[in-house]
Amino acid sequence: MSDHSQRIAREEVEEQILREALRIFNAHLEANQLRRTPERFAILEEIYRNTEHFDAEGLYIHMKNNNYRVSRATVYNTLELLVNCDLVRKHQFGKNQAQYERSYGYKQHDHLICLDCGSVIEFCDPRIQQIKDMMGDILKFKIHHHSLTLYGECNGACQKTAQVLK
């Protein structure tokens, strides 16, 4: 496949994920007799158009800067609803404000937090799945999920990592 058709294919997958996330959210609101307002769907869409980690206040400011008419309260309570239906994951990294990220259709990963500049770096290591399977077997548990966050100082490595990822 050419670069161009690869990009188109990726965009189509992203669109499908977004449509499915909207469908799940719609069903969740309906099932819980919550109001299905355009603001709530706009917030979900905005989150799914980005892959970054964000905090609630940052999302609110971002929405306002993009001329969405949403209140701070709407952003905060919509985020909670999205966490409740597993469309958004909430993280508490150290003492910082809670950070959020989209979760539906997104790869499994863990985080490395930089204590120097606050960067959040994602990594994926298949051995973690092996640990989950093995511990579940040994202890006769059905493991649901896990949380693993590494903390460290980068001494400038964050900038280099950002370049590599681009």
Ligand SMILES: [Zn+2]
């Ligand atoms: Zn750093």
Ligand SMILES: [Zn+2]
């Ligand atoms: Zn992440």
